[in-house]
Amino acid sequence: MSKFTIERVRTGIPGLDELIEGGFPRGDTILVAGKAGTGKSILAVQFLYKGATEYNEPGVLVTLEEPPHLIKRNMMRFGMDLERLEREGLLAIVDLSPSKERTPVMVGEYPSFDLSGLEAIILSHIRRIKAKRVVIDTLSIMAYKFRSRDILREEFFKLCASITGEGCTLLLTSEIPAQDTGLGVFDIETFLASGVIVLYNEKISETSRSRSIEILKLRGSKHSSRIHSMRITDEGIRVWPGEIPGH
Ligand SMILES: Nc1ncnc2c1ncn2[C@@H]1O[C@H](COP(=O)(O)OP(=O)(O)OP(=O)(O)O)[C@@H](O)[C@H]1O
Numbered sequence: 001m002s003k004f005t006i007e008r009v010r011t012g013i014p015g016l017d018e019l020i021e022g023g024f025p026r027g028d029t030i031l032v033a034g035k036a037g038t039g040k041s042i043l044a045v046q047f048l049y050k051g052a053t054e055y056n057e058p059g060v061l062v063t064l065e066e067p068p069h070l071i072k073r074n075m076m077r078f079g080m081d082l083e084r085l086e087r088e089g090l091l092a093i094v095d096l097s098p099s100k101e102r103t104p105v106m107v108g109e110y111p112s113f114d115l116s117g118l119e120a121i122i123l124s125h126i127r128r129i130k131a132k133r134v135v136i137d138t139l140s141i142m143a144y145k146f147r148s149r150d151i152l153r154e155e156f157f158k159l160c161a162s163i164t165g166e167g168c169t170l171l172l173t174s175e176i177p178a179q180d181t182g183l184g185v186f187d188i189e190t191f192l193a194s195g196v197i198v199l200y201n202e203k204i205s206e207t208s209r210s211r212s213i214e215i216l217k218l219r220g221s222k223h224s225s226r227i228h229s230m231r232i233t234d235e236g237i238r239v240w241p242g243e244i245p246g247h
């Protein structure tokens with residue numbers, strides 16, 4: 001393999017790989033964006049689950065929104081047993097969800113806000129389980145707390161660079177606010193990411209909505225430029241590459 005060959009990381013989302021030349025470029029940072037309830041967390045955790053169970057790639061999940069016991073319960077509906085993966089050393093969960101007593105890594109007031117504590121924790125898990133995939137769900141939460149966009153951007157950048165510097169493929173999720181507030185946090189994360197995937201759950205009539213997925217950008221890849229149907233099934237998220245939503 002030449003040094004210019006892009007190695008692909010299978011996403012574990014049926015139907016998605018064929019839209020992006022076989023998977024995410026290894027070691028890149030990919031952003032999964034969408035409004036509330038569009039399936040960002042399920043997609044991200046499925047990426048870790050399938051990575052661990054089918055592609056021999058352990059993963060680290062950093063959760064800032066949902067507590068681990070609820071993620072585990074909800075993913076079990078898809079037959080994805082995260083606790084088993086944890087026991088087998090194929091998954092590490094870093095719990096920064098609000099329900100937990102605030103951990104020291106998150107303490108830090110503007111303008112001295114820095115993520116080096118969090119970075120150290122993530123890196124120690126990566127090394128311990130030899131992780132190849134990392135998910136941060138979601139960076140938006142942190143961003144709302146800090147007003148200095150320059151510091152935020154710099155800190156996010158350092159964090160992402162050190163994770164991918166370990167050889168991991170990094171998936172970030174980001175919530176697009178229901179009311180368009182001029183992109184908000186989303187543009188910082190877009191700047192960090194070499195790929196952006198957007199999930200939709202749009203109203204297609206008075207009585208129904210339809211889920212879909214779009215690859216907005218993926219550097220180094222000839223990707224689909226259409227919006228494709230997506231569904232949340234009993235086995236998790238699935239994409240129908242040949243299907244146009246609403247038809
Ligand atoms: N077992 C299931 N079967 C079918 N659909 C489900 C199932 N579990 C969840 N969903 C759908 O997925 C949605 C939640 O997906 P997910 O948590 O990934 O969204 P999200 O984009 O992360 O949302 P948020 O921005 O609130 O974090 C639910 O609102 C529901 O519509």
Ligand SMILES: [Mg+2]
Nearest residue numbers: 040041065137
């Ligand atoms: Mg979520």
